[in-house]
Amino acid sequence: MAEAALQSGRDPKEIRLVAAAKMNDAAAVQDAIAAGVDAVGENRVQELLTKHGQGAYVGVPLHFIGHLQTNKIRQIVGVCDLIESVDSLRQIEMIGKRAAALEIVQDILVEVNIGREPGKAGVFAEALDELLGKAGETPGVRVKGLMAIPPYVENPADSRPYFDAMYQLFVDMTEKKYDNISMHFLSMGMSDSFAEAIKAGANMVRIGTAIFGARRYHREIG
Ligand SMILES: *Cc1c(COP(=O)(O)O)cnc(C)c1O
16 A cells, blocks of 8 residues: 555555455454554444444444445444445435434445446446535535445456546545535555555555455354
8 A cells, every 4th residue: 555655656644444344253353453454344234233342343433335225324324434335315315314313423425336337336427416515415414535346357457447537536526615525535446456546546445355365255244
């Protein structure tokens, strides 16, 4: 990460490392925190709540990075410091309602389907402007930036056009200066692609395998 930051003329300290902890238990998560990750991200609500109850995330902010089902939203608002995978006005309104009931403001990122993949989470780029405008008017919610999971490619270098497109969107949306929105974070890049993402302008990467090793899918947590 530091190498990629320096190569692109940026300060390594400005890039946040989110450990993508799915399928790794609370002890492994605590090891990652002790080793210095900046935050932990989880994909599944039940797994997150179980590990939260075990104290897995003590010491760093907790992010939700998985597919956001509307019927689970109320369980994570206020528990997560940042919900990275928000992609509809309906979700934003539900988060705002729950946050208002808790008398908090929930930080979120808006997920963009930058590869325009059918059936994949995220808004299309052309829908972002309207969604951000409405999010800025929704009490209880504060947009802090954008997140993307580009299409899978064999060669990480082939992700670069998607990362570049995301950075351009991030710059464009920052310049629009929406009410109540501060574009701090651009979350993109995973184990195989984080260097490309950082070089393109990411300041938050989500890394699982390169921290924890390969996931053992036969083991269910939570
Ligand atoms: C699992 C996951 C990651 C990390 O993937 P790795 O390839 O294991 O680094 C990043 N982002 C999201 C949304 C994930 O679900």
